[in-house]
Amino acid sequence: MLRLIVVDKLLSDNEIVFTYIESSHATPKYAVACWVKGQPKGAGFDAFIHASDNDFTYEKCCQFEYKKIHPSQELAFKTLTEAGKVAKQQGCDYIWIDHCCIDQSDTEYVTRSINLRYQWYAEAEVCLVYLHDSPLDSDPCKRLWICEERGCLWFHSTWSRPVILASKQLNFYDSAWKPIGTFQKQSSSDQRPLEGLGKEVQRITSIAPGALLGSVPLSKYSVATRLVWAEEPIPFIEPPEDVAYSMVGIFGVSLTPNYGEGGNRAFHRLAAKIMQVTSDLSILAWKESCTILGSDEPLGALPHPITDSIWPKYYRDFHPMPSNYPLSMTEKGVQVTAVLCKYKQPWKDGYFMSLGGSDIGGWYFGFDLRQIDQSTYERESGWLGKVAALKLTPSTGPMTFYITTHIKVSSD
Numbered sequence: 001m002l003r004l005i006v007v008d009k010l011l012s013d014n015e016i017v018f019t020y021i022e023s024s025h026a027t028p029k030y031a032v033a034c035w036v037k038g039q040p041k042g043a044g045f046d047a048f049i050h051a052s053d054n055d056f057t058y059e060k061c062c063q064f065e066y067k068k069i070h071p072s073q074e075l076a077f078k079t080l081t082e083a084g085k086v087a088k089q090q091g092c093d094y095i096w097i098d099h100c101c102i103d104q105s106d107t108e109y110v111t112r113s114i115n116l117r118y119q120w121y122a123e124a125e126v127c128l129v130y131l132h133d134s135p136l137d138s139d140p141c142k143r144l145w146i147c148e149e150r151g152c153l154w155f156h157s158t159w160s161r162p163v164i165l166a167s168k169q170l171n172f173y174d175s176a177w178k179p180i181g182t183f184q185k186q187s188s189s190d191q192r193p194l195e196g197l198g199k200e201v202q203r204i205t206s207i208a209p210g211a212l213l214g215s216v217p218l219s220k221y222s223v224a225t226r227l228v229w230a231e232e233p234i235p236f237i238e239p240p241e242d243v244a245y246s247m248v249g250i251f252g253v254s255l256t257p258n259y260g261e262g263g264n265r266a267f268h269r270l271a272a273k274i275m276q277v278t279s280d281l282s283i284l285a286w287k288e289s290c291t292i293l294g295s296d297e298p299l300g301a302l303p304h305p306i307t308d309s310i311w312p313k314y315y316r317d318f319h320p321m322p323s324n325y326p327l328s329m330t331e332k333g334v335q336v337t338a339v340l341c342k343y344k345q346p347w348k349d350g351y352f353m354s355l356g357g358s359d360i361g362g363w364y365f366g367f368d369l370r371q372i373d374q375s376t377y378e379r380e381s382g383w384l385g386k387v388a389a390l391k392l393t394p395s396t397g398p399m400t401f402y403i404t405t406h407i408k409v410s411s412d
Contacts, residue, residue, distance in 0.1 A: 001112075002120060003101045004030050004094035005061075010084040014066035016056070018101070019094065027123055030094035031087035034163055035079065035130035036153050037099055038237060056080060058103045082177040083128055090126050090171070098159070114257045117159075118249020121166035129154060129163070134174040140181040141200045143174065151204035158233050158242040162249050164201060165211060165218065165229075172197065185214035205229060218250055223274060224282035226250055228310075233263075241266040253277060268405065271302055272329035279323040281338065284403070285355045285365070286310065288382025299379040301334040301403035325398060332376060333404040340369070340399055351377065352385070353403075369403070378404045 002021040009017040021027055037055045055076045069077060087095045102113045121127065131152040134143045145151050154160055164170065172180040183197045194202055194209045202212055207229050210216030218226065233242055240263030248255050253273040274283060286303045287310060325337030341352045354366040367384055369377040
């Protein structure tokens, strides 16, 4: 069930009234509106860290009375009505805003909204992106950037990625709700390169141009490539679990949210779901930026914590190794069926698991493993390595083994 705000009641009567659309019914034309929650006190991350959140929640919307509006809510209501005006101009009689339309006290509805948000974005007529910190400039492309190194704050929110990937059309607006520009998906027959605002969105987000334009299905991109697109939550505003929850539509899986479980456990549950639908080994292709050389701390098949880890951004040269064997999360760790290579070092013999090859000179990317028992291994370091093909002695064929995770993942 999709819960939408009725634009006419908002604009003519100053009332926040909802309508409910059952999934079996035809969906009316509606707009999605999104912005960074809270009261801005300037540009950038620091503007929101100590800001009180006076945006309208679903509960506040249900209790709203215009004649009794509190001064602290005036800016939030102005933002809401401006979004309604723009939606009306776009020919939409209804508008969807996540924090207004999702009842956080209804766990069943929260679960449904997490798993259907990507679809709701895709079915919307237009997505209205309000950039409160857009700088004044005659060039619309430069208005998406706070500075040369950082895009406007909204681009660094976790839910911006599914919005950008799913929406048919993105309209950007500045702090006065004046249009900055529009980015529209192209048809499958239209193969024009990115230009204008689309090029700037790609620079900010690192999303592959084909995915951004909608000309290449997301399933054609490796798991690691799609994980590169994820964005860490804005400090003190977004819950850490949203890194994982925001990716469910991008991977075509479903997940039961459990706010309070922490970002790491949420990500491991997401990974378990991804493993059920793909055998792509690149989900293991992470490297940890804070690994201390020589550390004996055990590492798992998946990163922990994920905030200190990245999936490298050199996948234009990297080709994930195809596999016909599914991955799975078990009590012993991630079950893998792959060719495990042995190599000799002056000081020891080691094991190397290749994740794929490179266009650059016969190298294989992967990571070192140490053997714990006959069928169980763990990563030796958080760094991805590359080994020349000639130095590897592959096993006689694919073998099934486990890479420890060091975290228990409950079934979802």
